[in-house]
Amino acid sequence: MSKQVAKVQVKPQAKTEEKKRQILLVALQCFTEHGISGTTIEMIREASNMSVGSLYHHFGNKDKIAAAVFIQGMREFGDLLREYLAEIAPQKKLTAVEKAELGVKAVVYANVDWIGSNPEWARFVFHHRSIIATAGSEAKLAGDMQSFYKLLIAWFKPYAGQEIFRPIPIELISSLITGPCHDYARHWLAGRYKTPLFQHREEFAIAAWNAVKASNP
């Protein structure tokens, strides 16, 4: 009996977290279907089987719900990217160039795979970077974003300045690597292209590498 009590009293926190995650998912679907400003609290309330009061109690306001959705997605994508890059590091027999190529392609793969398997999160995250500003760049959010960029910078730093990459302004790199697949993804998510993103996975990877590698070797 004491166990049961314990369960009942300890789990609540977990239960609450679980509930929040559920709400975020529901909110994402609403945002996907109607856009952020087209989504009303009432829609989220109905779809999540909560009361308006609860929603506000847990999230504060509508903008913060959107921000929470963004953070959740961002974090999940970051996890996948980290995982993909981590697989390369240990392969010590590769040359620096080969590693760099694998790294660039890993970034593309992570994007393609995540977008392909989480299209709604992807659309939201990649279309609403600006939420950061709007939502007041609260510590939480800014932190998540920064750690994400640090991850990328840290990984590629060793390969900079070694004639492995074309001498490209650093600002361009992200766009050159992920631009095409994001662009395609946008059209695909909007239903304008039919072939699944995943099918062009290798093409995007090759094109990305071609776009940034040093031309001469």
Added chain:
Amino acid sequence: MSKQVAKVQVKPQAKTEEKKRQILLVALQCFTEHGISGTTIEMIREASNMSVGSLYHHFGNKDKIAAAVFIQGMREFGDLLREYLAEIAPQKKLTAVEKAELGVKAVVYANVDWIGSNPEWARFVFHHRSIIATAGSEAKLAGDMQSFYKLLIAWFKPYAGQEIFRPIPIELISSLITGPCHDYARHWLAGRYKTPLFQHREEFAIAAWNAVKASNP
């Protein structure tokens, strides 16, 4: 005398058209600053010095104003692209490969230049392709879009299947060529990157050509 009559009959229409164009510009600025759904009719009314009634008299409703803005931008961009491509055709001394490269780069240049000099139109046009569907794909709009795509297809058709391009699925081409610069532009327009798009003009062009050209020649 006949000329005067002509004047009298032609001007009114011109005046009306002029006014509409003016309103569209004002609306664009509002949409840019507040987003489409964040823009109220009242904002457009105040900025354009019209009455609500007139706005509705001429455009029907808010969605149709947005659609009209889209069309106007699309058309202007189409004009620039057409112009750029037209400059290549006559240079008869070039090989097919050289021409194809110039063509690909011309597309990039047109994008970079137009986005650079019409950032607001650009942001609007490239972020709201979906308006077409929403606004009921009226003949006018659909027509403009189709003629735009036809232009591109017509220009590049002669170079297809000649080992000039990598054997890429046709759907990918647009994303590979313009994806990076659109991606960068999005960040730049959002203020996340500071260097003007134009400064990377050549980089985008080169990267685009590298991404689609046949690798072996």
Added chain:
Amino acid sequence: MSKQVAKVQVKPQAKTEEKKRQILLVALQCFTEHGISGTTIEMIREASNMSVGSLYHHFGNKDKIAAAVFIQGMREFGDLLREYLAEIAPQKKLTAVEKAELGVKAVVYANVDWIGSNPEWARFVFHHRSIIATAGSEAKLAGDMQSFYKLLIAWFKPYAGQEIFRPIPIELISSLITGPCHDYARHWLAGRYKTPLFQHREEFAIAAWNAVKASNP
């Protein structure tokens, strides 16, 4: 040639009257379908192929259009009623009671027949007596109404106070005679009853006479 000129210059008045009548008919249809306040000037404009300006030029404003429709209908019904009553007067061989009965029934017949053959006018006229007040009881309207009531009063006066009718307060007479058929008509016009009004013509007439005749003949 002078005749032609005359034609061209004299007819316009007739033409204008014709046009007005046409517009009134169109307006009636709009009012029938959408109610008076549900009908917009724009509807009347479109259905009548006129310009807004012309409508206002000829009628003044929306209320006056409604009033004009009312007057037109009232007048046409009055004409029919007068006609029906006139047929009885000459039959000199009838007793006063027989004449009174025919008179009462003539009123019912006039109502039934006119409602049956002009359901839209009827609905409008019998449902919008109050227009008189709203529209400012302009001389024109008031005049038409008064002449209508005078007609009835004049016809029945000779039969009053002769033990032909039950001693009923005069205010009641109209309701006792035409109430049932108007009530039925309202339901029928609203589609709640299916049998055409006309089919019950005689029933209404008999019931009316029974309701007002002296009981001990």
Added chain:
Amino acid sequence: MSKQVAKVQVKPQAKTEEKKRQILLVALQCFTEHGISGTTIEMIREASNMSVGSLYHHFGNKDKIAAAVFIQGMREFGDLLREYLAEIAPQKKLTAVEKAELGVKAVVYANVDWIGSNPEWARFVFHHRSIIATAGSEAKLAGDMQSFYKLLIAWFKPYAGQEIFRPIPIELISSLITGPCHDYARHWLAGRYKTPLFQHREEFAIAAWNAVKASNP
């Protein structure tokens, strides 16, 4: 203690219902004064001391407010009619004919009395039968109406086919009985007749019975 709990749980609902009824009354007054479409939500809001939001929270929209007013009135009238008819049934010493006469007159009395003491409800209910259709004939409304008609049919069924009534098409009965008093009431409510409806109570009853009774007995 249990009683207290009951109190706590029952009162809120009652309070809400009470409020709704109050609003309906206010709405009726507005509708009476300005007509349904002439009444604005703002009028109802001001007169009821509520907020726009609350009005919509409770009723959904303007049409549904009107429908609710209709239902409320209909139900109250139905209650009175039922009561009047119930008083006759037990008087076992009467012949069928006498009972029928009392029944017909009871219907007239119920109409006269209710219209006389609730002129606003009456005007609204008898002039807006068509609301049923407009408001989507929700189960609630349709139910109320049906039970109302069933009541009448059930009461008079026993007297049908016994030579008590003239052989009148069934559709006509309602109009013959209540038509005159409704017609008079309409004029009276519009201020065209001054004598109160009630004063002609007996006249309407007699006329109704004369209009439907078999002529020969």
Added chain:
DNA sequence: AATGAATGAGTGTTCATTCAT
């Protein structure tokens, strides 16, 4: 923590009416 009634500023849109041409 949970609920949902209450709030009211704000929104898109309509429409009778005016008036310059």
Added chain:
DNA sequence: GATGAATGAACACTCATTCAT
């Protein structure tokens, strides 16, 4: 007389947010 662009007050309705229970 005829036209239709222009006007702006009004309207029905929405929705984020608050708060008493």
